[in-house]
Amino acid sequence: MSESPPQNNQITVMLQQARKGDSAAGRRVFEVLVTDLVAAARNLMTSERTAHTLQPTALINEACVRLMQQDVVQSAENRRYLFAAANRAMQQVLVDHARSRNAAKRGGEVQRLPMDVLLDNFETENGVEFSKLHTALEALEADSPRQREVVEHRYFGGFSVEETAQLMGLGTATVKRDWKLARAKLYATLTQVRE
Missing domain, CATH: 1.10.10.10 (Winged helix-like DNA-binding domain superfamily/Winged helix DNA-binding domain)
Incomplete structure (x- = not known):
């Protein structure tokens, strides 16, 4: 039986505990964050075929790496900051990938990467x-x-x-x-x- 997600104020309390050195609270916050990133990535891929599981995974993994590099669990003051940082990290991953993809197109050599399908889907759906x-x-x-x-x-x-x-x-x-x-x-x- 899986544990229910923490309530809004519980996340803020866990963040405060993590900032005081409670590594278990920090891990739990990061688990909540990853769950949020999975939901956000799925939201971006709503019309994509279910077989494309690698694309959101690549996006989530890269966003998590960036969040760990920023030490977001230690720097987040509250739930609002935490989720804003997660959304920004995911957007930045997509922006960086879109820019490098566009640069590669201009250079003539295009190698399709997992996030290309995600970006193609997003750009097609949103025009x-x-x-x-x-x-x-x-x-x-x-x-x-x-x-x-x-x-x-x-x-x-x-x-x-x-x-x-x-x-x-x-x-x-x-x-x-x-x-x-x-x-x-x-x-x-x-x-x-x-x-």
């Missing part, structure tokens, strides 16, 4: 290159860091409006409004990029 979306997200953050965070939790993390509101300490009406405004701003930015 935008991931690197251009990342640029639009950076512009959104300059305008409204909170709206970018809402996008990250809703879109990349796969959280519902209610889960995002609880994670960020906001009302659901605020999250709905930020989500709507952020999507409009991203659309406007991406439309300008295409022209």
Whole structure:
């Protein structure tokens, strides 16, 4: 029988315990983080065939390596920071891979890697290159860091409006409004990029 996931405040308590040197709490936090990354990767691959298990695994592994290098469990103050760091790590992995893939295409030698299928699926489903979306997200953050965070939790993390509101300490009406405004701003930015 598997153990149920910790509640929101339990994650923050475990983070505090990990920062005080409790390695068991640190491992448990990282397990929760990996579970979140798996869900987020699956969210990005919703229309992909189930046989493509390697792509989300490669993404998750690389994101975990980056999170360990950042020592996110020791530096995270709370659950909100932890999940934001996880979403950003996953996005950065995809951006870096998209950029290297595009550079390889220009160079003539293209070797398909596991994350290529994930990126191809994302770009086909959304009609935008991931690197251009990342640029639009950076512009959104300059305008409204909170709206970018809402996008990250809703879109990349796969959280519902209610889960995002609880994670960020906001009302659901605020999250709905930020989500709507952020999507409009991203659309406007991406439309300008295409022209």
